[in-house]
């Protein structure tokens with residue numbers, strides 16, 4: 019059988035999912051009517067945001083112009099910067115990638131980032147210009163940009179297509195047949211398959227998505243996951259069309275799924291090598307480096323903890339870039355402290371918990387990792403991801419924060435706006451280069467400055483014309499402080515956050531004023547205070563629900579007034595340590611301090 023395994027990579031919204039649908043339609047995988055609803059973006063969050071979050075695999079049979087049938091396994095990949103990890107996983111299961119560039123936008127940051135990932139994996143890259151049907155398409159210019167940005171592709175033909183109308187897509191299919199190598203897999207060798215993705219099914223247990231590098235896979239044989247050293251008998255194996263279609267065998271080079279029947283999500287790790295228990299392969303595949311969490315936040319149940327625990331464990335399996343550890347907060351009870359790839363990832367996880375598991379959660383303000391050197395002379399460095407664990411200021415020698423190297427690609431006329439945005443966020447200018455009318459600015463910038471709203475600010479400032487790519491640079495000393503928040507004299511642990519000392523006065527003022535309107539009121543006034551290094555630096559009073567007897571109530575007799583005052587005072591004393599309700603809006607107040 020002629021096999022071609024490939025991925026489609028592109029900047030966000032450049033048309034990957036549309037092209038994927040068109041390919042499925044042209045290879046008779048689906049009918050035109052089914053194609054009217056985008057098939058691949060099937061998760062509710064994906065439809066809501068119009069973006070791909072998770073890679074997906076589909077097998078198609080293509081009847082080529084040379085009269086032969088080809089088995090196409092293609093993987094649709096996400097384009098948002100937060101999901102680079104998914105892209106890397108997908109690419110290692112393929113021999114080639116279609117690099118799709120939108121002719122109305124040209125080469126963008128994720129075009130470059132994804133191209134680099136493909137080069138790193140060593141696969142063949144086929145450049146394709148999309149949206150040539152659009153009135154604002156600049157096809158020649160885009161082609162020129164591709165040639166200048168990626169000199170290695172100088173001899174590669176660049177196809178021009180409209181994924182929307184289907185024009186030129188036939189040529190893409192032919193190029194896949196002729197320019198991509200067939201997998202060099204040997205059926206006679208022992209089984210060596212890469213688990214490149216997985217998901218959890220309540221009835222079937224863990225389902226692993228695999229790419230067979232060597233050897234065949236038969237449903238009858240006992241299988242072993244090499245890293246977790248666990249053997250099992252598959253319940254079912256098969257291919258993805260894109261729905262699961264059961265098969266008796268998979269051959270070397272194939273992409274498919276294995277229903278492991280294993281109920282423990284931890285056993286089936288993405289990146290693990292699957293082999294035959296009776297005839298194991300000698301060496302495992304290299305696997306993946308675990309995804310680096312960039313942003314951390316507490317996730318607490320709005321209802322009950324066991325349901326959240328179950329849901330988040332399964333979600334972490336489906337998305338191995340989500341890191342989860344159990345945590346307990348005084349204010350919110352038992353929950354989890356989680357690591358995310360970025361703030362968009364965090365939002366997607368929150369929505370998936372709601373859509374797919376019916377679990378509503380409270381997410382605390384996000385935070386980055388700090389390296390703290392205590393002043394006790396031990397030289398040991400603490401890694402602090404949770405602001406509640408941030409040591410007291412008088413025990414600290416030095417704090418270091420993560421710095422990112424960012425590339426901002428912007429049209430020249432927006433250069434000043436983009437530079438001042440980077441400056442506002444404490445960016446340190448490194449370099450500036452020109453690519454036609456685009457300018458690429460390089461900065462180093464604290465992760466805490468870009469982790470939250472930076473991407474959205476950049477998008478709205480430049481109407482979507484500038485793009486951002488990021489990579490970790492180093493840890494650098496930073497003058498940061500821990501801000502504790504007290505409501506009615508009781509510290510609310512889940513509200514503690516870390517910020518730069520220069521910004522703290524301003525942020526603390528904004529925060530207490532925001533909290534004034536979002537903390538549910540009581541019958542008595544409650545002070546909200548921001549405490550830094552033992553001192554209250556901002557305070558407001560949340561007004562009581564009812565009017566204060568001491569001020570109002572002149573219609574009462576003096577004794578009634580005194581009685582009311584006494585009651586209010588005793589309420590106050592009781593309340594100092596009682597629970598304060600914390601709706602999500604309270605945590606959002608910290609997120610939107612920049613407004």
Ligand SMILES: Nc1nc2c(ncn2[C@@H]2O[C@H](COP(=O)(O)OP(=O)(O)OP(=O)(O)O)[C@@H](O)[C@H]2O)c(=O)[nH]1
Nearest residue numbers: 030031032033034035036069070097149180181182
């Ligand atoms: N005019 C025109 N529009 C297109 C074409 N291809 C895609 N689009 C539109 O571009 C938008 C983005 O397309 P998608 O296929 O969702 O983009 P994507 O790259 O999958 O996006 P992510 O999954 O978010 O990374 C949609 O509104 C499409 O209808 C094309 O060839 N011509």
